[in-house]
Amino acid sequence: MAGKDLEKGSEAEGFEHDFESGLAVLPPDKIKDPGLEPHRVRMTDKSPAKAKNAERQVAALFLASVVGSFFALWAYVAFPITEDLATVRANNLFLGLGMTLSLLGIGIGAVHWAKTLMPDFEVTEARHQTRGSEEVRAKAVEIVKLADSESGFSRRKLIRRTLYGALALFPLPALIVFGDLGPQVGNSLRQTMWKAGTRLTKDPTGVPIKASDVTLGSVFHVIPEGLSEMHEHKLEEKAKAAVLLVRLNQESLNEAEDRKGWSYDGIVAYSKICTHVGCPVALYEQHTHHLLCPCHQSTFDVTEHCRVVFGPASRPLPQLPIAVDAEGYLIAQSDFLEPVGPSFWER
Numbered sequence: 404m405a406g407k408d409l410e411k412g413s414e415a416e417g418f419e420h421d422f423e424s425g426l427a428v429l430p431p432d433k434i435k436d437p438g439l440e441p442h443r444v445r446m447t448d449k450s451p452a453k454a455k456n457a458e459r460q461v462a463a464l465f466l467a468s469v470v471g472s473f474f475a476l477w478a479y480v481a482f483p484i485t486e487d488l489a490t491v492r493a494n495n496l497f498l499g500l501g502m503t504l505s506l507l508g509i510g511i512g513a514v515h516w517a518k519t520l521m522p523d524f525e526v527t528e529a530r531h532q533t534r535g536s537e538e539v540r541a542k543a544v545e546i547v548k549l550a551d552s553e554s555g556f557s558r559r560k561l562i563r564r565t566l567y568g569a570l571a572l573f574p575l576p577a578l579i580v581f582g583d584l585g586p587q588v589g590n591s592l593r594q595t596m597w598k599a600g601t602r603l604t605k606d607p608t609g610v611p612i613k614a615s616d617v618t619l620g621s622v623f624h625v626i627p628e629g630l631s632e633m634h635e636h637k638l639e640e641k642a643k644a645a646v647l648l649v650r651l652n653q654e655s656l657n658e659a660e661d662r663k664g665w666s667y668d669g670i671v672a673y674s675k676i677c678t679h680v681g682c683p684v685a686l687y688e689q690h691t692h693h694l695l696c697p698c699h700q701s702t703f704d705v706t707e708h709c710r711v712v713f714g715p716a717s718r719p720l721p722q723l724p725i726a727v728d729a730e731g732y733l734i735a736q737s738d739f740l741e742p743v744g745p746s747f748w749e750r
């Protein structure tokens with residue numbers, strides 16, 4: 404009974420019975436335009452005092468932006484970048500804070516201004532047809548034909564063909580320049596300062612490390628010998644060559660056959676540059692033998708050639724083959740045998 408009432412009511416409101424679905428449906432041409440919601444008058448339109456307040460708030464936000472810009476300029480001069488990594492951090496932090504305030508002040512101020520003080524009325528605009536009328540289309544064809552006949556593009560074959568040739572070749576210099584950039588950058592990333600015989604030294608002092616200094620469970624942050632005395636490109640080289648040195652129980656090392664000679668008495672060296680997006684891997688969990696990257700929590704198992712056990716990194720940390728020289732100091736056997744750092748450019 405109730406179902407019949409519903410059916411009758413629906414028909415009365417313009418619903419039609421859809422035989423496929425068995426439901427009552429409203430044809431599209433009978434759907435009414437809901438119109439706009441009733442306009443709500445803003446407080447700033449009702450009260451001049453509130454409008455004045457909003458004006459002051461907008462001005463305060465723009466002033467905050469001015470302060471941020473001056474702060475950023477001051478920070479750039481007050482925290483110059485030197486060879487010391489701490490200066491990079493301080494410079495980035497304070498410069499970034501200033502620029503953030505500067506941009507936020509302008510952004511929030513502009514939004515606040517628009518929302519509280521600029522004219523507040525609704526506007527509707529009917530969508531126009533995107534296809535041109537037949538008349539407009541015919542006119543466009545006429546213009547193209549006229550341009551063709553005036554320029555002689557179809558008639559003058561020699562000009563047309565040489566133009567095609569010129570157009571086809573002119574992007575080539577740009578392609579060569581950009582193409583050249585790729586392998587060069589790639590090669591510079593493939594090579595680090597490590598080579599056969601380079602001593603492993605402590606970061607940042609540059610003091611060479613003896614195998615006997617590396618006690619069980621200890622971790623050393625390592626740079627190649629000579630890096631600490633460099634004056635040019637020191638940070639670039641360090642960003643590629645930084646290494647973590649760990650000593651494990653020989654039995655807990657699960658070394659692949661072809662890498663058995665890469666460690667020395669349980670001491671292993673791995674690139675410190677995370678293979679995800681290049682943060683320094685800095686945390687070592689002694690009881691699990693895991694290295695952790697603080698940026699996105701990629702976790703590497705030192706006992707298994709730094710295999711990725713968790714996180715977004717897609718390949719293990721590259722291993723640096725090491726040995727010991729006649730004086731007992733740890734040395735590299737060669738450079739890394741695979742690129743260090745993020746994997747995206749080699750995959």
Ligand code: FES
Nearest residue numbers: 677679696699701
């Ligand atoms: S950079 Fe190391 S996990 Fe993302």
